Amino acid sequence: MTDTCPACCRRRIPPCAERRRGNQIAHGYRCPGCGHQWATARQLPAYSDIHRRRAGRQTREAA
Template sequence: MNDNCPNCLERDVPPAVTRRRGQTTRDGYQCPRCRQQWITERIDTAYPADRDAA
């Protein structure tokens, strides 16, 4: 799942790292424009279409 940079608002940044544990997925991002790094975590059952597409 792509995200937007919280620093410079660059759109559609793909995750650099994805880790799954149980029913959660944690994505680590790094913005290609400003190099900002951030992590998001989501419960997989809240995004069933994304889980099936991956």
């Protein structure tokens, strides 16, 4: 899921870090334009089926 930089409004920035806990997913972002860093936390049930399927996949650490 991409996001928009809250500092310079650059769009479609992909996450550089991801962490899952239960039905919540947190993404860390860093804007390639201005260097601003931020994080978002989302509840997966509030989003589409696609995100719920992703949450069920094994991570590298679990594999």
